[in-house]
Amino acid sequence: MSQPPETVARRILDVTPLMMRVIHTEMRSQRAADLTVPQFRVLLFINRNPGCSLLAVARSLGLTSPTIFKIVDGQVDDGLVRRQDSSQDRRKILLTLTPRGQDILQKTREGTQLRLTEIISPLSAREREVVFEALGLLQPLFLQRNEQEKMINHGERES
Amino acid sequence: MSQPPETVARRILDVTPLMMRVIHTEMRSQRAADLTVPQFRVLLFINRNPGCSLLAVARSLGLTSPTIFKIVDGQVDDGLVRRQDSSQDRRKILLTLTPRGQDILQKTREGTQLRLTEIISPLSAREREVVFEALGLLQPLFLQRNEQEKMINHGERES
DNA sequence: TATTGTTATACTCTATAACTATA
DNA sequence: TATAGTTATAGAGTATAACAATA
Secondary structure, three states: OOHHHHHHHHHHHHHHHHHHHHHHHHHHHHHHHHOOOHHHHHHHHHOOOOOOOOOHHHHOOOOOOHHHHHHHHHHHHHOEEEEOOOOOOOEEEEEOOOOHHHHHHHHHHHHHHHHHHHOOOOOOOOHHHHHHHHHHHHHHHHHHHHHHHHHHHHHHHHH | OOOHHHHHHHHHHHHHHHHHHHHHHHOOOOHOOOHHHHHHHHHHHHHHOOEOOOOHHHHHHHHOHHHHHHHHHHHOOOOEEEEEEEEOOOEEEEEEEOOOHHHHHHHHHHOOOOOOOOOOOOOHHHHHHHHHHHHHHHHHHHHHHHHHHHHHHHHHHOO
């Protein structure tokens, strides 16, 4: 009845890329305002953490600062993100979403969510409950892992 | 108790990129033979379908032929994939894994699976069962969706 | 010295468009 | 005419290395 951890891990490895591919395709479609997944994630973080720094974004996404710099730079050009100098610590910048950025974020989220809703529509109420619970179990584990990898990288850089 | 489809969809959208990020990082690490996720998926498909054509790979992954061509071309250069001309239909090529390709695929799969196993180790037996069942429910839905999108693209191209 | 952001460079993934060879 | 593979081109994501400004 109960699955060994390796079997569950294998299934995560099989299914996650499939889901990611669908999410990616939907976000690039015109319906969802044509964001890439990393762009979407950056907007999401800034929306949840207005006034955050560039490095805060990079750390939360598990990416490097040049990577985030380029993405944010493009979003500033596109009028989605506002970049201000911090008066507290003049090395830092403060990132916030523009109204347009908020709008695009919401449209993308709604569009993608709608598509995912269609895809899972064959599930019964009980099956939806199972999926919901499962992802709720996985979320903190993978969040924590992202943090740990960040710290490991930090340690390696300094050694 | 039961979650509406939109809530479940939202959670898929929240959690999938987190998992994908961990999978990506693990595959790029030296432990797992340094493949990208698309490279891994190509090797996986050829391994399951020896003698397949380039377009078969592209369709199964939901990507275009130039994209797959470049990935496969690099893998042929790296000695992971063998590309032969088909004697039946001389437009086609036959793709197979070399022993080295099989070896790298297995090492990558094992390494990534091991990392995922570590990450989910806090789960109880019952929780593992929930995760396993949930992903088993999602897999066919997202597989089917990939196929549908492929056909939609086909239709649009011909119109 | 350490941190924050930035620039330079290089590589991979991805798509569209256009092409060749074959059916 | 249609299909399989290829090439050219362009844009986005990603990392490492090196740098300037600030703390």
